[in-house]
Amino acid sequence: MNATGIGAAVRRKEDQRFVTGKGHYTDDVNRPGQCHAYFLRSPHAHARIKRIETKAAAAMPGVLAVLTGVELAADKIGNLICGWMITSKDGSQMKMAAHPAIAHGKANYVGDPVAVVVAETLAQAKDAAEKVNVDYELLPALADPAKAQSEGAPQIHEIAARNTIYQWHLGEAKAVEVAFNSAKHVTKLDFINNRLVPNAIEPRAAIGEYDSGSESLTLWNTTQNPHVARLVMSAFVGLAPEHKLRVIAPDVGGGFGSKIFIYPEEVVCLWAARKVGRPVKWVAERSEAFLTDAHGRDHVTHAEMAFDAEGKATALRVKTIANLGAYMSTFSSSVPTYLYGTLLSGQYEIPAIYCEVDAVYTNTVPVDAYRGAGRPEATFVVERLIEVGAREMGIDPADLRKKNFIKNFPHQTPVIMTYDAGDYHASLKKALEVADYGGFGKRKRESARHDKLRGIGFSTYIEACGIAPSQAVGSLGCGVGLWESAEVRVNPTGTVEVLTGCHQHGQGHETTFAQVVSERLGIPLENVSVLHGDTDKVQFGMGTYGSRSGAVGISAIVKALDKIEAKAKKVAAHMLEAAEGDIVFADGKFTVAGTDKSSAWGEVALNAYTAHKFAGQELEPGLKEGAFYDPTNFTFPAGCHICEVEVDPQTGESEIVAWTAVDDFGTVINPMIVEGQVHGGIAQGVGQALLEGAVYDKDGQLVTGSLMDYCMPRAHDLPALKVEMTRTPSPSNPLGIKGCGEAGAIAAPVAVINAITDAIGSEDLAMPATAQAVWQALQKAQDRRKAA
Amino acid sequence: MPAVALTVNGKPVTGDVDPRTLLVQFLRENLRLTGTHVGCDTSQCGACVVHVDGKAVKACTVFVWQIDGANITTIEGLADPNGPLHPMQEAFREHHGLQCGYCTPGMIMTAVDMVNRKGHDLDDPTIAISAAAPATITS
């Protein structure tokens, strides 16, 4: 390992601009002649739009255009789409309703755009929007996913009877039934995986610009995947041919999944820019973000686990209703299916699993992938059942886990996945040591002395990252390939530019990707720059989500570096007048094996471009190589998190007093950055467990519509986290990387709930486990005890 | 149109502004000091914190004319652009105190204010709790 290579805790290259305020985010971009868009949104969850009167608004000062769904349709701007086709158990295809960028005919959630005002200033656009008169006919609203399929529920889209998008299943129902019939013990749970509002602190933003000279469009956008955005807006929405549309994602202030998707606002900014002949800018306000960013989770689940007399899990049965909101967002269909059902085996050898998922429409903002996407929900199911099962059977929860762990790899689960490598005992063992599990009883007694209830909760989670190979995801209905691309450009002076199809919005790719290059080429870190986020500069790539950039994106860089090295060796062979096969490359030097003849990296790079030492017929000048990498399997990060809480029984407040995380991410490029990802993930998971929960009232109004009512985690909600790692490299990519971005958010919620339920001695506790919720659970348990 | 005159990062600036102009808008739009960001509309997230006469203030919740004559420091003025980083900037970098960087300027300005107020009284829990109050976790 060199000082800046793989495994080094290098300080981040990108931080210089971020700590000095020189980051360049979409809202920091201002285009000459730019005007501003303001979206008038439906205040009703479900309403027919009978008429929209825009004349008065159009006459207001500074107004350039007032546009509605009528103009959008007239201009033949296509609908937004969901790109993963799910097939129901009866063989029918999912029911994807039309999703126009501006509601046309009917508004289907509070926040659905019904008109856009483009004006010289934002204040003028807002003033004019108040003069737009929309004649609504109110329709009964549906907000509760559990009621979506009931008889008499309001029907949201004609295409979807009983609001049902699909009825999907996975696994063997028969085998599961047989196993349940002979079970010694069955643990049953009903729960809701709470709906979350992503809340990246940078709100979404877009600037559309039209150049009539080249008949091309440019979009600055807060997106995690500029090429995917361009593809959808070109091929499906039809804004411009792909080569006439440039998408730039500059610095992006957090994504968490919510910036993967293609939203109405960017479509409208591009469309409006062409109509008014001026750049059109839109920046979401926080309250607008609450109403319009795709939310996460929102599952209603019944789950049962069967155990034999020894406590071995014999079967798992899960029935989930997944709320996808008013329209199908870009990847929403895959989240409660292939990113959820396929992870239900957890870290355990469960012979039979059967999972049914009904996805439904409701009059709420669309729901899509949010940090973890399906995997936190799966982990919650499995880890709650194991924990509660252990308590019911009187087995130590750590022991029950050990008894059921998968020990041999590769392991084929009953739900598609083949786990390629892992060591679940190792991470549990280390976590038990770090958390001083043996000392818990003493700590619990100590807490009791000052009137606190102490509890401990485990989460031995697994996730599938990388989300590839493309052939496999294609066979499951995915509309795109999930490989990644890279280009490595060596300059004549030997400095290097890496062009990646990934996109960073907090992950530190500019550092970690450069570390891989630095190590491989033996050049200083500062001689490597990483370019991303501009479709005019970078070759087609798939972007960043699903903890994929290390496992897939870096693998593409490694593949391109292989080609660079091979080519450079050819150049060096000519320079050193030796056979290509005799050239050895190490520590940034090309040497003729067995001699002291050598050329430095910089000399070879220069020679590749001067091309003085070889004839163009035998070797092309230049040193630039591209690669596309498609993994052979998903990667399977896994680990053990242990949460310890103290509950104040008088107020119901829970304080997390200790947290241990032992994760197996395979090869780690930069441990400092990985630890940071774990910290952030845990914070978000704790947010889901204790604080966050989107609440819609029965009329479909979002009650938690601002940070005044929707609680995000703050530093004081967390203790100092103990983060450790174990390492079993992934066999599915060249460096053995597994991915770390989502692990914390996947592992954490259930660890917290397992800890609090342990403390209060009642399993009846929903997320978020606010002080009130815990107090109510305690009251109920007390009432039950009194009644008994 | 009220006229305002301020000192921003040591330089005198003037302008005629719409009374609705918030300090953060004046900084970002008039002065093109885009390091100060807007993260919410309820005065909670802390991404827009700057120093007004040496005190941490949410630039999204002050009209620029309210602080006419004041001395403003933004993230861009914390250290000499051609010199070393301010120790707090360096500490954030050294201890990986940021990811996407969006709220980082607000966090750094808040942290500097905390040190200014508490100095050597700071201990670890105070740092955690005080830092927590203005700024939510972003990534």
Add this chain to the structure above:
Amino acid sequence: MYAFTQHRPATVRQAASLLAKQEEAKLLAGGHTLIPTMKLRLAGPKHLVDLSKVEGLSGIEMKGRSLTIGAMTTHVEVQTSPVVRENIPALAELAGKIGDPAVRHRGTIGGSLANNDPNADYPAAALGLGATIITNKRRIPADEFFKGLFETALEPDEIVTKVQFPKVNKAAYVKFPNPASRYALVGVFVSKRSSEIRVVVTGAGANGVFRVTAFEEALKKRFGAKSLEGLTVPADGMASDIHGSAEYRAHLIGVLARRAVAAAG
């Protein structure tokens, strides 16, 4: 935000006359409630009368057994004032629990009292200490000042200029913050001044800040947390929202009151 005209009077008299003269005029103190409300277009005053240039509205002074705080004094000034810390430490503690440091640098005691947000902290202190709110027109005892949700005894052209707190023997404030907004989900202020005992609740009442006379009576017998054991406040009349049911708020009042009494010593 809707357009408005700003005014920066130099005296209380000028400010009052602007308030009286201009239609839809609002006073601007720290602005930390008003400005966000204006940004969201939930308020649209035509005129803003800024008090920051008005002379004599700031400052903290102890005279005899009475602590006087100017209306434009910021939360951080109260929080860190040695005079307040020495004479009514509970008041400094309370000020230090409002919002966050940046909010405390701008927010003012007069603004908070005049706004009378049912979840704000200062109304609990004013009522809990039996303060007197001094305006440009008169002196209003706290018992007569708070009139319900965002309602006070202030007349349209009346301006809070000072608040006078009597020094007490014992006082404490215990706050259970709404984790999202950091306002009080429930806050209980207790004080003891010779024979007068006050137990005041903010955040919980459906009609704003209020005194719990049953608790006060119990404490008159003996000022100790034990005196409150078994006593509860009926859920009737409590606010109820997604953050706390009426039952939960009523329950918290009991818990926090006992803790406040214990803290007051």
